[in-house]
Amino acid sequence: MHVPDGFIDAPVSAVAGVIAAAGIAVSLRGSRRELDDLTAPLAGLTAAFVFAAQMLNFPVAGGTSGHLLGGALAAILVGPFTGVLVVSVVLAVQALIFADGGLTALGVNITIMAVVTAAVGYGVFRLLVRVLPRSRPSATAAAFVAALVSVPASALSFVAFYAVGGTTDVPLSTVVPAMLGVHVLIGLGEALITALTVSSVLAVRPDLVHGARGLSEPLRLVVNEPRRPEEAAS
């Protein structure tokens, strides 16, 4: 659900735009360290992946279906800064080329769906990975919790914007529980898919999961004493 124009009033939309721009500026600097030399094609293909992953609908219950936000997933896979960039670009392209989400609400959308989900998701993931024993199941569990927390966190940050710049007086005491309840459910789906995706990437290319770097033992080069051909022959 992308916030359209007119949902948040103009001054708060502008403030959100400044927050989003600052988040992107920090991410532009930080992402250079994440991918050895940050390359546009690599980040672009990751953005295309997030874009495609959002099209993958999974059935939730009673005929409804949900889709991925992808902020936590992108942050765990390619790092928090690149994750913010990637999801922001996806949101901007959706607003500009597919008219999904208002242009004046782009700042709000980027702040709640890219900056907050990536920051919260990655923070929780790193914290858990550090606390839990070093293994693939615990990294999977960490990804599950990270994605689960990231979705209600995003919803709460939306409520915060709405409380300051909302165009209607809806009492917060009814909005907050409803938003949290719905988004914990959505978060469960997000968490399941994120954890399974991270787990399957960990199984094949553990080096590509940025958040789990240092989790596996670095590979050692083992050199056996070379045997002479005549020894082998005898």
Place this chain on the structure above:
Amino acid sequence: MYRPGDSPVHRLPPHCKILAVLGFVLAVVATPREQMWAFAVYALLLAGAAAFAGVPYGHVARRVLIEVPFVGFAFLLPFLATGPRVEVLGLEVSQNGLWGAWNILAKGTLGVVASILLATTTEPRVLLLGVERLRVPPLLTQIATFMFRYGDVVVAEMRRMRTARAARGFEARDLRDARILGRSLGALFLRCFERGERVHLAMLSRGYDGRMPVLLRTDASGGQWAASAVLPATAAAVSLAAWMAQWTLL
């Protein structure tokens, strides 16, 4: 969404059009919601722009459906909001909520229609060039360009996986099937990442140094700036008039 055409709107430089739409939407969002006539004028302005650009109204109408989830939310507002109650069609609803619903419906729809007109009259590739002209960091526009360029490839890859799953008798029925979908997504990520590495190496070997060569000049003349300023300037005037009317009312 893009519809090829050769109207004056199609020919305007992309960055002029982006700024025009942004200015228009800003004016709309800043308009006090009680001045309903202003929104009618905005709608007429957009209808005029669509006619001028040769965009059929049916094309716009079909794509407006993207905002349906928020329309649902807007219809809930009159029941959720507090404040003085009024009676509408035998239902007691909040007056403030009604205004809120109207506000979201009117401004959201105008914003969506303006964005649709922009995307319909500008090729995505050119649109991204326009964004680059607006001093957005080139890395961001490059990421967007690659995302757009390979989006179809990645989506097609995902469709092939779905076909492969279906051919093996898989059908997502409930949450337990997420295991299969998660594994597919993992494989899709690996293929995307590895394709990104290959593309990057291929570009390096062809002399890529972090900048994309400029293949299309999109310079704007003074006349084009003036032409693209008509829509936002009119909208700004309407917004100002709406504020004046609002103040004289108070």
